[in-house]
Amino acid sequence: xxxxxxxxxxxxxxxxxxxxxxxxxxxxxxxxxxxxxxxxxxxxxxxxxxxxxxxxxxxxxxxxxxxxxxxxxxxxxxxxxxxxxxxxxxxxxxxxxxxxxxxxxxxxxxxxxxxxxxxxxxxxxxxxxxxxxxxxxxxxxxxxxxxxxxxxxxxxxxxxxxxxxxxxxxxxxxxxxxxxxxxxxxxxxxxxxxxxxxxxxxxxxxxxxxxxxxxxxxxxxxxxxxxxxxxxxxxxxxxxxxxxxxxxxxxxxxxxxxxxxxxxxxxxxxxxxxxxxxxxxxxxxxxxxxxxxx
Numbered sequence: 001x002x003x004x005x006x007x008x009x010x011x012x013x014x015x016x017x018x019x020x021x022x023x024x025x026x027x028x029x030x031x032x033x034x035x036x037x038x039x040x041x042x043x044x045x046x047x048x049x050x051x052x053x054x055x056x057x058x059x060x061x062x063x064x065x066x067x068x069x070x071x072x073x074x075x076x077x078x079x080x081x082x083x084x085x086x087x088x089x090x091x092x093x094x095x096x097x098x099x100x101x102x103x104x105x106x107x108x109x110x111x112x113x114x115x116x117x118x119x120x121x122x123x124x125x126x127x128x129x130x131x132x133x134x135x136x137x138x139x140x141x142x143x144x145x146x147x148x149x150x151x152x153x154x155x156x157x158x159x160x161x162x163x164x165x166x167x168x169x170x171x172x173x174x175x176x177x178x179x180x181x182x183x184x185x186x187x188x189x190x191x192x193x194x195x196x197x198x199x200x201x202x203x204x205x206x207x208x209x210x211x212x213x214x215x216x217x218x219x220x221x222x223x224x225x226x227x228x229x230x231x232x233x234x235x236x237x238x239x240x241x242x243x244x245x246x247x248x249x250x251x252x253x254x255x256x257x258x259x260x261x262x263x264x265x266x267x268x269x270x271x272x273x274x275x276x277x278x279x280x281x282x283x284x285x286x287x288x289x290x291x292x293x294x
Contacts, residue, residue, distance in 0.1 A: 010093075012094075015088045015093050015094055016088075016094070016098075016102060018087070018088055019067070019068055019071065019087070019088045019089065019094060019099065019102060020064040020067060020068065020102070020106070021063070021064070021067045022060075022064070026274065026275045026278050027063065027067075028059070028060055028063050028064075029278050029281075029282075030186070030274075030277060030278050030281060031059050031062070031063045031153060031156060032055075032056060032059040032060070032063075032156075033278070033281035033282065033284075033285060034153060034154075034156045034157050034160075034175070034179040034182075034183075034281070035055050035056075035058075035059050035156040035157070035159070035160040036052070036055065036056075036160070036285055037157065037160075037175060037179070037281075037284065037285055037288055038156070038157040038158075038159075038160035038161040038164070038172070038175055039051065039052060039055055039160040039161070039163065039164045040285070040288055040289050040292070041161070041171070041175065041232075041236060041288055041292060042160070042161040042162075042163075042164035042165040042172070043164040043165070044292055045289050045292040045293040046293075047164050050116075051116075051163060051164060054113050054116050054117070054163075055159075055160050055163065057109075057113055058110055058113040058114065058125075058159075059156060061106050061107075061109040061110035061113065062106075062110045062128075062132070064106040065103055065106035065107045065110060065132065066132045066135070066152070068099055068102050068103040068106060069103055069132065069133050069136065070135065070136045071087055071088070071089040071090070071099065072089060072096065072099050072100065072103065072136075073136030073137065074090070074136055074139075075089040075090055075096065075099075077201055077203065078090035079091070080197065080200075080201060081194060081197040081198075081201070082197060083193060083194060083197075107129070110125070111125070114126075114159075117159070117162075117163045118162065118163060118166055120162045120166065120167070120168075121159050121160075121162045121163040124155060124158050124159045124162060125155075125159055127155070128152060128155035128159070131148065131151055131152045131155065132152050134148065135148045135149050135152060138204075139203050139204050139205065140203065140204070141204075142204060143204050143209045144204070144205075144206045144209050145204055145205060145206070146183075146184055146187045146188055146191060146205065146206040147180075147184060147206070149183065149187055150179075150180040150181070150183035150184040150187065151180060153179055153180065153183040154176045154179050154180045154183075156179070157172065157175050157176045157179050158172065158176060161175070170235065171232060171235050171236055174228050174231050174232045174235065175228075175232055177228050178225050178228035178229050178232065181221045181222075181224045181225045181228065182221070182222070182225040182277070182281075184206065184221045185218045185221035185222045185225065185253075185277075186218075186273070186274055186277040187206070188205075188206040188207055188210070188214060188217060188218050188221070189218055189256070189260065189270050189273045189274055190270060190271070190274045191205040191206055191207035191208075192207040192214055192260070192270050193267050193270035193271065194207070195207050195208055214260070215257060215260035215261050218256075218257065218260060219253070219254075219257040219260075222250075222253040222256075222257070223253075225253075226246060226249065226250050226253070229246050229249075229284070230246060233246065233291065236292065238287075238288065238291035238292055239290075239291045239292075239294035240291070240294065241286070241287050241290035241291045241294055242287040242288055242290070242291025242292075243287075243291070244287060245283050245284050245286060245287020245288070245291070246284070246287065248280075248283050248287075249280045249283060249284055252276060252279075252280050253280070256273045256276065259273065260273070
């Protein structure tokens with residue numbers, strides 16, 4: 001087993017920040033985005049400020065808990081993967097006991113925030129927990145574990161929409177589908193950087209499942225996402241800014257597909273494409289807000 005040497009000069013609180021991945025904001029923001037999509041669309045562009053704050057903090061707490069749970073499951077796998085070997089539990093900078101305590105604290109914080117929500121939203125928050133905890137296990141038993149992660153991401157839409165509107169409707173499920181497919185696309189890209197390590201370790205991923213057609217699968221997921229967003233825009237009568245945002249997203253997704261098709265693609269490109277989707281998500285958010293208020 002390959003392990004990294006702990007940095008004795010790094011304070012424990014900084015190591016915990018790395019465990020929570022708060023030093024890498026892209027992964028935290030990309031969960032927050034669909035939650036914000038949902039709350040602004042459900043509230044017709046003007047959700048209560050306090051509700052938006054609860055959703056932002058809740059998404060941070062939930063994603064933090066998910067990261068720690070993932071690292072606890074993978075503490076013996078991560079040291080053997082180039083991208084993850086420096087994670088605090090993999091490198092043994094933090095003990096399993098500390099990891100469990102941090103995960104519990106993160107879940108408790110998310111639960112306290114969920115108490116502000118209505119009963120439907122709170123129930124959906126509780127229902128999301130087994131999916132979050134089970135995702136790392138899915139990598140061992142399910143050929144497309146990114147689908148499980150995508151469903152976990154989809155709960156952000158259901159919880160936020162129901163928090164703003166107190167019910168779910170057809171438009172909710174359209175946005176949920178768009179979120180699931182978008183997540184399946186960008187997380188397949190993310191998994192493409194680990195293909196060789198995952199194959200060697202016997203870990204499943206959508207990048208391995210789709211093999212040489214992974215780029216085409218990602219393109220299909222993004223195309224379907226665009227189609228559902230268009231349906232959402234028509235159903236909610238969103239105005240011109242939304243359509244501009246969707247057009248920008250489609251152009252950027254097309255560019256990403258062309259990058260993925262390159263034979264000599266650099267490993268860092270996968271992470272860059274993941275980061276680009278954070279920007280795409282915010283472009284769509286601005287388009288949704290302007291499109292529903294316009």
